[in-house]
Amino acid sequence: MKHLPFLFLFLLSFIFSAAYAQLGEQAGPLVFNVTLGGSQTLNYSILNGGSSPINFTVILPTLNTIPNNQTPIVKVYPMNGTLAPHSQQTVHVTVFMPAKDKPGLTWNGGYSAGTSGIVVVEGSPSIASGGGMGAVVYAAVIKGLIIKSAKPPANILLVVGIVLLAAIIVVGSALYYYYRKHATAKAKKELRAKELAELKARARGKARKAVKKKAKAKPKAKAKARRRAR
Amino acid sequence: MESKNFNWFVTIFVAALTFSALLLLSSSNVGATSSNSQVTASVNVPGTLYTSISPNSVTWTNYAGYSNATSTLINVTDNSGNIAGNIFIWGTATLSNTLYSTSIAIGNVLWNPTSSTTYVGNAVTTSPVNTLIVVAAPTLSSPSKSSPIYLGVKVPAGTENGLYTGSIYFDIENGSTVSQPTTSNVLSVTVNVLPTCYISLSPNSINFGTLATGTTSTTWNGITDTDNGGNVQATINVWGGNWIYSSNTAISFYVANTVWSPTNTGIYSSGTPLTLTPVSTNIIVPAPTQSNPSTSNTVYFEVGVPGGAPVGAYTQNIIIANQC
Numbered sequence: 001m002k003h004l005p006f007l008f009l010f011l012l013s014f015i016f017s018a019a020y021a022q023l024g025e026q027a028g029p030l031v032f033n034v035t036l037g038g039s040q041t042l043n044y045s046i047l048n049g050g051s052s053p054i055n056f057t058v059i060l061p062t063l064n065t066i067p068n069n070q071t072p073i074v075k076v077y078p079m080n081g082t083l084a085p086h087s088q089q090t091v092h093v094t095v096f097m098p099a100k101d102k103p104g105l106t107w108n109g110g111y112s113a114g115t116s117g118i119v120v121v122e123g124s125p126s127i128a129s130g131g132g133m134g135a136v137v138y139a140a141v142i143k144g145l146i147i148k149s150a151k152p153p154a155n156i157l158l159v160v161g162i163v164l165l166a167a168i169i170v171v172g173s174a175l176y177y178y179y180r181k182h183a184t185a186k187a188k189k190e191l192r193a194k195e196l197a198e199l200k201a202r203a204r205g206k207a208r209k210a211v212k213k214k215a216k217a218k219p220k221a222k223a224k225a226r227r228r229a230r
Numbered sequence: 231m232e233s234k235n236f237n238w239f240v241t242i243f244v245a246a247l248t249f250s251a252l253l254l255l256s257s258s259n260v261g262a263t264s265s266n267s268q269v270t271a272s273v274n275v276p277g278t279l280y281t282s283i284s285p286n287s288v289t290w291t292n293y294a295g296y297s298n299a300t301s302t303l304i305n306v307t308d309n310s311g312n313i314a315g316n317i318f319i320w321g322t323a324t325l326s327n328t329l330y331s332t333s334i335a336i337g338n339v340l341w342n343p344t345s346s347t348t349y350v351g352n353a354v355t356t357s358p359v360n361t362l363i364v365v366a367a368p369t370l371s372s373p374s375k376s377s378p379i380y381l382g383v384k385v386p387a388g389t390e391n392g393l394y395t396g397s398i399y400f401d402i403e404n405g406s407t408v409s410q411p412t413t414s415n416v417l418s419v420t421v422n423v424l425p426t427c428y429i430s431l432s433p434n435s436i437n438f439g440t441l442a443t444g445t446t447s448t449t450w451n452g453i454t455d456t457d458n459g460g461n462v463q464a465t466i467n468v469w470g471g472n473w474i475y476s477s478n479t480a481i482s483f484y485v486a487n488t489v490w491s492p493t494n495t496g497i498y499s500s501g502t503p504l505t506l507t508p509v510s511t512n513i514i515v516p517a518p519t520q521s522n523p524s525t526s527n528t529v530y531f532e533v534g535v536p537g538g539a540p541v542g543a544y545t546q547n548i549i550i551a552n553q554c
Contacts, residue, residue, distance in 0.1 A: 021430060022428050022458055022459070023428065024426050024428035024429070024460060025426065025427065025554070026424055026426055027391075027426055027460075027462045027554040028554075045424075047426060047428070049295055110508070113509075116507060121551070134436055134438055134545065134546075135435065135436045135470070135488065135531065135533075135545070135546040135547070136435050136547050136548070137431055137433070137434050137435060137436065137548045137549075137550060138548070139429045139434075139455075139549075139550060139551070140549050140550070140551035141429060141554075142467055142508065142551045142552070142553035144553060
């Protein structure tokens with residue numbers, strides 16, 4: 001009977017040694033293609049293949065820098081949590097692309113020196129645990145990132161609007177010039193007609209004067225002729 | 231002369247035709263007369279079973295070493311049969327992948343008469359098994375009867391990622407009466423195994439012992455990185471924090487006093503200084519397989535204590551990470 005507590009402790013230690021944590025992740029990089037000024041969210045899974053729960057903390061990635069361009073911002077949700085034994089958790093990763101960056105650029109996290117992907121680490125290693133000479137070793141999984149900047153897609157409505165506006169301006173201008181030309185021609189024609197009418201009127205007046213003159217002149221001539229005949 | 235003979239033949243032919251027509255007409259009159267008499271009809275309807283299932287295909291997506299709960303509903307229907315029967319189930323030997331020689335044994339698919347939130351039930355076998363799930367007899371007023379059966383799958387640890395396909399068959403049977411031959415009793419099964427890698431470390435701490443200032447440790451301390459149940463290879467990354475003086479956390483010495491190495495044979499100076507940010511060691515943890523579901527590799531550490539470090543205990547955090 002006096003060995004019972006030891007037996008209990010032995011069994012307890014056996015149970016704890018049998019329980020194990022097994023942090024894992026879905027393989028493969030997250031490849032983002034983000035339009036300038038836009039964002040994109042991709043998901044992946046982290047796993048606990050073991051029989052004891054895992055508390056985890058996320059460390060944000062370190063991306064390479066490109067001169068004269070801002071580095072995209074990466075946000076991860078959740079930033080910490082607990083993975084139940086033999087369970088999985090979806091991690092949401094959102095990348096925000098600065099609007100003033102150039103299109104066609106590529107950043108990476110975890111695929112070149114000085115960079116790192118999204119780190120999911122077992123426990124909270126940022127808190128130093130003092131009290132003994134030695135190192136505490138933490139297990140982690142890294143998710144590599146590849147981020148590409150892309151031109152924003154052409155706004156079809158905007159393009160259609162511009163084309164429509166241009167067409168309206170062209171057609172409007174053409175119509176304006178057409179009607180203006182016609183109006184000018186009509187005005188000229190009318191002016192000409194008016195001038196012609198005036199000329200005709202003047203000509204008619206002159207003719208009438210001439211006729212009158214002739215008419216006046218005829219009796220004089222006749223009288224003159226009569227006088228000569230006499 | 232020839233014309234005269236022909237007329238005679240035509241006359242005979244027309245006469246024979248007329249006689250035949252009269253004979254046919256008279257015979258039909260006889261039939262009409264006989265329809266007034268009574269005829270006894272009889273038909274023997276045997277016990278009949280038909281089997282069809284819905285849906286006819288199912289896709290499970292999961293990770294190696296994980297299971298899908300036995301909750302995928304398959305309705306087994308007797309449409310136009312007339313007797314009750316039990317559902318029998320069996321399958322192809324394996325769910326196979328065209329790219330790999332590995333497969334998922336059919337026994338990893340479980341069936342259950344009730345839906346479950348966990349992976350429980352009876353294994354599907356290659357020979358028909360009576361599930362004892364009864365499909366009632368269809369009737370004239372209800373000519374279609376069905377019963378549910380639930381399926382789940384477990385992906386064995388180390389199963390390569392990819393698509394695995396196979397077939398599961400259903401039949402409603404009653405004694406020696408089996409279903410009429412059909413193709414609508416076949417369930418096309420696809421298991422999409424996703425790529426994964428795991429990490430577990432042993433041990434979880436290193437005790438470098440007592441070191442005088444200006445000296446280094448003399449033995450490499452190995453940390454074994456194990457992937458137990460993944461299916462792709464992983465690269466080991468290492469980094470850490472500065473050594474923190476336990477009596478005063480404001481006092482520290484640099485992280486790079488710790489060095490790492492893929493082997494334990496060199497001296498301290500042959501190691502690579504640890505950094506504050508992740509660095510790939512190029513040490514590979516091989517991809518586990520079904521036959522070898524646990525693979526590992528080791529990274530070794532040594533430390534040097536700089537001159538002037540105050541007497542006392544120091545602690546450092548080291549992170550070992552798998553990237554896959």
